[in-house]
Amino acid sequence: MYPPSRKDFISLTLSDSHSHTYNNGKHRxxxxxxxxxxxxxxxxxxxxxxxxxxxxxxxxxxxxxxxxxxxxxxxxxxxxxxxxxxxxxxxxxxxxxxxxxxxSIGPVDRLEAVCDAFRHAWKGYKDYAWGHDELKPISRSFGEWFGLGLTLIDSLDTMWILGLKEEFAEAKDWVKKELSFDKNVDVNLFETTIRVLGGLLSTYHLTGDQLFLEKAKDLGSRLMPAFKTPSKIPFSDVNIGKGTAHPPRWTSDSTLAEVTSIQLEFRELSRLTQDPQYQEVVNEVMKLVHKLPGKQDGLVPMFINTNSGQFTHKGVYTLGARADSYYEYLLKQWIQGGKTEDDLLEDYLQAVEGVKKHLVRQTGVSKLTFVGELSHSRFNPKMDHLVCFLPGTLALGAHNGLPGDHMDLAVQLMETCHQMYKQMETGLSPEIVHFNLQASDGQDVFVKLADRHNLLRPETVESLFYMYRFTKDTKYRDWGWEILNSFNNYTKVPGGGYTSINNVRDPVNPGPRDKMESFFLGETLKYLYLLFSDDMELLNLDKYVFNTEAHALPIWPSPPK
Structure with missing residues (x-):
């Protein structure tokens, strides 16, 4: 032990003389x-x-x-x-x-971390599910939905954006040699349009390779029978080999989101092929919905009948499942078409006012702003994770000249979507949350047992991407980084792939579901990469608009005045 005097003080001698520099250095x-x-x-x-x-x-x-x-x-x-x-x-x-x-060691290159996550997901798909729709990473097998290689096609433009040339070349070779739409299979019009048609069109625009356009034209023509209905509202399902279409077995209704969220892709297909039929059928749907009674301040019911062309299940309004992307595509079609279609803008602006009037509330404890649901005039403080697309959409509208209070609401909702992750023990959001309107209880968020699953969804990171692009606030990047780390901690499967999980509130046993959705590669990882990229010209939002599956389509040149 040293005497106390040697630990209690240090004597320093300071000098103005430069001649002591060497000696001082020596003493130090x-x-x-x-x-x-x-x-x-x-x-x-x-x-x-x-x-x-x-x-x-x-x-x-x-x-x-x-x-x-x-x-x-x-x-x-x-x-x-x-x-x-x-x-x-x-x-x-x-x-x-x-x-x-x-x-302090410099932070991991976040872009490279996204690339590593993609490679790991792709390895599982390539090893155990190549050419099939979805990977089952736990059982090291695959799931088939339509038999169209959904994960592969959904991932094409992501690989191109990330610069994964070897992986892209292998996938392109499969598209060239193996992808055929001449098969007797029923496909969902909406899912096939946003994932496959959208993926092919986006990849064509990014690469300029005619292969992808030719495949898109083939698929688009095979989807057209869905529109042969009495009302011109398309059936939900179409057999791309037989050329027949039908509604689901249990109803003659289609969901509103599905029939109003195929427009970006069909309109672009008409522009590229100079064949107006694709744009005409989807524009007709929007015109019909624009004129229909049954809306409440721009909010629409979730179902529409393919025979009558009328809304059904009236009185229920949500921005979650079955209605969400209707609102998204109102704005994005308006942007895609060069901001010339006034009916689309009118419907979008009216809908945002309807959301603010009927669906926006604050929690009683921390004053978190959220979007609930309305059921026959009764408010339900329930919010799907799907609704977390809304901050990004509102921000995109504000960027394109719409009212500034849209951006204010986007900022508030973005915080809430972040809290849906942050307040969970795994750092991952559940599928659905319920909010507490009472100030007496200490909790803002409640999650029912049946709602605790996480499907690797993209909506929150999608909105984080838009918010960072338009505000440059680095907290949005930090929140995205936290989400990526949580995906790696609780959903990454050794050997390749990521899995959806059953319980975001149990970090010890999150309950892997053995399924990797195609949108994890097509959307979630793509938006994370774009969020972390400093290249603002990488899919410039003044030049491209994303479909609801994160496939980039060009904004059309404004027509001459």
């Missing part, structure tokens, strides 16, 4: 050496070991840093960052008596 070196010698052998060994580790990990991080300087493409697979390095490199703090060392 001697003082550091004495302090070093004061450490025990174990402490010195620890310091040297950690410094060696820092040097090793610094060298490992070098490719990531140079890639960040060079541009936006992912590193080659062999240079990707090892998982153990990612964990270590975030921040390292350690205490060695009598000194405190805080070693």
């Amino acid at each position: 070196r001697q003082s550091c050496w004495r302090k070093w010698k004061q450490l025990s052998r174990l402490q010195r060994s620890l310091v040297l070991f950690l410094l060696a580790l820092l040097l090793i990990f610094g060298l490992l991080s070098y490719p990531s840093i140079t890639e960040q300087w060079r541009g936006k493409q992912c590193l080659p697979a062999q240079q990707s960052i090892p998982e153990e390095t990612q964990t270590f490199r975030s921040e390292l703090s350690f205490l060695i008596h009598p000194f405190v060392f805080v070693v």
Whole structure:
């Protein structure tokens, strides 16, 4: 032990003379050496070991840093960052008596972390589900929905954006040699349009490769029988081999979101082919819905009958499942068409006012703003995760000249969507939450047992992307980073792939569901990559509009005045 006098104070001698510079440096070196010698052998060994580790990990991080300087493409697979390095490199703090060392290691390149997540997901798909619709990563098998390679086609433009050339080339080869729509299979008009037709059109625009346009034209023509109904409201299902269409077995209704969220793709197909039939049938749907009675301040019911062309199940209004993308596509069609279609803008603006009037509330505790549901004039404080598309859509509208209070609402709702993740034990949002309107209880959010699953959905990271693009507020990037880490912690499957989970409130046993939705690669990881990219020209939002499956389509040139 040293006497107290040597620990209680340090004497410093300051001098103006430059002639003492060398001597002072020498004394400082001697003082550091004495302090070093004061450490025990174990402490010195620890310091040297950690410094060696820092040097090793610094060298490992070098490719990531140079890639960040060079541009936006992912590193080659062999240079990707090892998982153990990612964990270590975030921040390292350690205490060695009598000194405190805080070693800050630069954050993992977030773009490269997204690339690693995509590669891991793609590895599982390639190894166990190649050419099939969906990966089952736990059982290392696949699920089939339509037999159209949904995950592969949904992922094409993501791979192109991430610069994964080898993976893209393999997928393109499958599209060229294996993808055929000449098969006796019933497909859902909406899902096939947004995932397959949208994916092919987006990839065509990004690559200029005619292969994808030819496949899109073939598919588009095979979907047209769905529109042969008495009302011109399309059937939900179409057999792309037989050329027949029908509603679901249990009803003659179609959901409103499905029949009003295929317009971007069909309109673009007409523009590219110079064949007006595709745009005409989907524009007719919008004209009919525009004139229909049964709305409440722009809010629409969830179902529409394919025989009568009238709304059914009236009095129930939601921005969640079965209605959500109707509102999204009102705005995006208006943007796509060069802001010339006034009926679309009118319907969108009226709907936003209806949302604010009937569906927006605040929690009683923390005053979180949320969007609930209306059922026959009764308010239900229930919000689907799907509704988290809305902050991004509102922000996109404000960016395109719509009222500034749309952006104010977007900021408030974005905070709520963030809390839907943050307040869960796994850091992942459930499918549905209920909000507490009472100030007496300490909780803002309640989650029913049946609603605790997470399907790897993209809506929150989608909105984070828009919010960051338009505000440059880095907190949105940080929130996205937290979500990616939670996906890695609780849904990543060893050997390849990510899985949906049953219980976001149980970090010990989240209950893997053994299914990786195609939109995890097509949307969730794509939006995360765009969120972290500093290249604002990467899918410039003044040049492209995203369909509801995150496939980018060009905004049409304004017609000459």
